[in-house]
Amino acid sequence: MTKVLILGGGFGGVRCALDLNKKLGRESEITVVDKNGYHLFIPALYEVASAYGLKRDPFAVQLRRTICMPYADIFSKTNVNFVQAEISEINLVENKVKTEGNMILGYDYLVIALGSETADYGIPGVKEYAHQFKTLEGALFINKKLEEMSQQFLEGERTELFSFLVCGGGFTGIELAAELGCCTKVIREECKIRGRCSNITLFEAGPKILPAISEKERRLIKNRLTKLGIILMENSPIEEIGSDFVKLKTSQSVKGDLIVWTAGIKPVEFLKSIHGLPTGNTGRIKVDNFLKVEGHENVYAIGDAIEFNDPKNQKPIPAFAYVSVDQGKIAAQNIYNSIKNKKLRQYDPFHNVWIIPIGGKFALAHLGGGVLIKGFFGWIIRELVDLKYLLSIFSLNKALDIFFNDITIFSKND
Ligand SMILES: Cc1cc2nc3c(=O)[nH]c(=O)nc-3n(C[C@H](O)[C@H](O)[C@H](O)COP(=O)(O)OP(=O)(O)OC[C@H]3O[C@@H](n4cnc5c(N)ncnc54)[C@H](O)[C@@H]3O)c2cc1C
Missing domain, CATH: 3.50.50.100 (FAD/NAD(P)-binding domain)
Structure with a gap:
């Protein structure tokens, strides 16, 4: 059975997993790994920050529920497996991923969807x-x-x-x-x-x-x-x-x-430690027009983590949630096409809204x-x-x- 491993359950990773589940169902083993047990709806963070006048709630249960969407709920009626763990190593030669706690996960296809982190531009303090x-x-x-x-x-x-x-x-x-x-x-x-x-x-x-x-x-x-x-x-x-x-x-x-x-944001530091992962000047992962990581036939990368210039104007595409979702769809389609020996689909970015x-x-x-x-x-x-x-x-x-x-x-x- 083909093993697909998706690293990161953000906007890109979740879409990719759900689409692959629809296309492949029980034909493959799809696993999502994320350090959190929930998908974070980042676009509403500002609402959580400024929500006021709620009932006293020391653990902020009510607020957490608004934007933390448990993977157990998202994948409940699917064949997608979820592993909560922090990824610590990716071995692109042996097709293996290691997590904190030394769990080893093998794959036939890998999707890197680890998002980004805050950039401080070296400014003191x-x-x-x-x-x-x-x-x-x-x-x-x-x-x-x-x-x-x-x-x-x-x-x-x-x-x-x-x-x-x-x-x-x-x-x-x-x-x-x-x-x-x-x-x-x-x-x-x-x-x-x-x-x-x-x-x-x-x-x-x-x-x-x-x-x-x-x-x-x-x-x-x-x-x-x-x-x-x-x-x-x-x-x-x-x-x-x-x-x-x-x-x-x-x-x-x-x-x-x-x-x-x-x-501002920058790619997650951890990417730097992955041997053989091609990255550009910004530290983001270099992918081809099919969202395949350059030089790796079975590895895809999507979302904030990638470097991709819009072919229409050669400018980098912006880091938006819906852009990551679109890329998740393309990666899923191309993994499916690749398994079925079909032609891969080019990614045509849409980001003007x-x-x-x-x-x-x-x-x-x-x-x-x-x-x-x-x-x-x-x-x-x-x-x-x-x-x-x-x-x-x-x-x-x-x-x-x-x-x-x-x-x-x-x-x-x-
Ligand atoms: C405050 C804020 C507001 C925003 N508002 C909007 C908006 O209104 N509209 C919009 O379109 N975009 C918005 N964005 C941008 C949007 O959130 C991102 O473009 C989008 O989340 C990127 O999706 P992604 O799948 O690449 O990564 P993410 O959604 O960030 O997901 C990455 C996942 O990887 C996991 N992860 C990372 N490292 C590890 C590790 N080592 N081990 C295990 N798991 C790991 C994380 O836990 C996370 O779940 C906003 C961003 C911010 C910061």
Whole structure:
């Protein structure tokens, strides 16, 4: 029986496993390995970070449930096996993978879908003092800080403004800053504070946020940020971060109670240790047009971990969840085709659509053909996209259950 091993149960890995299961069923042994027991719905991390007004819950069970989707549920009615383990070695010559705890897993086909990690660009203090925003724990930490802040105001222990410093004016930084803006407004009202209770500053190193979007789109986003009281500092490259400050290359220093780093990603460090894995300048895995790892006939790589230039403009494709999902589909198709001795399918990247939530029930959606939808209807589209994803990995009932539960929890501060 053909053994397919998928490393990483993120957006790419899960799609690849489910598609292979549909195509091959019991004809093959499909195994997904991930260090966590749940698939993390990363696009809603900012909602978890800023969810406010929930019942006291020391273990944050309610919040965890919103974005942690157990693999046991996702693969329950399939033939996909799941192994929870951290991968420590990949031997591309012997077709073997080793995990922490010394489990050895063999394969005929391997899919590397290990995602990315936070890039600090070597800036002093980022690792030590800035809060990383890519994991469940990261989002829960910010949430806890908000709770602490509101308690301090309620009990009269704090009178000065709480300062949030968000470092990185990309999609992630903007959506987090905006949602914090909405959330702190609710806290202010609840704590009966006159005026503001916080300052939220968003730093962008470059001359403008999101350089790839149009001027009109940028203006809409900036107007919304201004309305939410976010202080946007463009042209502000960071030189150093300390326990309670961000120092800019212009020598200006800004004091902060919570510093969050949202300035970029890089491939997981672990890839560097894999002997014979071809990587490009950025450290990402080099793949061909079929998403096969260069020089390895039975190894595919997908998602944030790969280096792939769009043949239409020779520019790197962006790291989006739906891009990883598309690649998961292609890898599954090509493994199937390869097993059945059929021609492989070329990957034709599609990545020109984006939706950015900008605080509360407001989003800007850039759809196909340059159609732009903003405000409440933009938010509705974003919600529908999330629902579509849930329906693609769960049964109708389960998907609707998660969807409405999330809307109820996340709308409390809108
Ligand atoms: C805060 C934030 C918000 C985002 N919002 C959006 C959005 O709104 N829309 C959008 O399209 N994209 C968004 N993205 C980008 C999107 O999340 C990524 O592009 C997508 O998750 C990449 O999918 P992937 O399958 O490559 O990796 P991931 O989804 O990151 O999955 C990688 C998996 O590998 C596992 N793993 C890693 N190393 C090991 C190891 N050594 N052993 C075992 N398991 C391991 C991880 O646990 C993880 O489950 C966002 C990203 C961030 C950080």
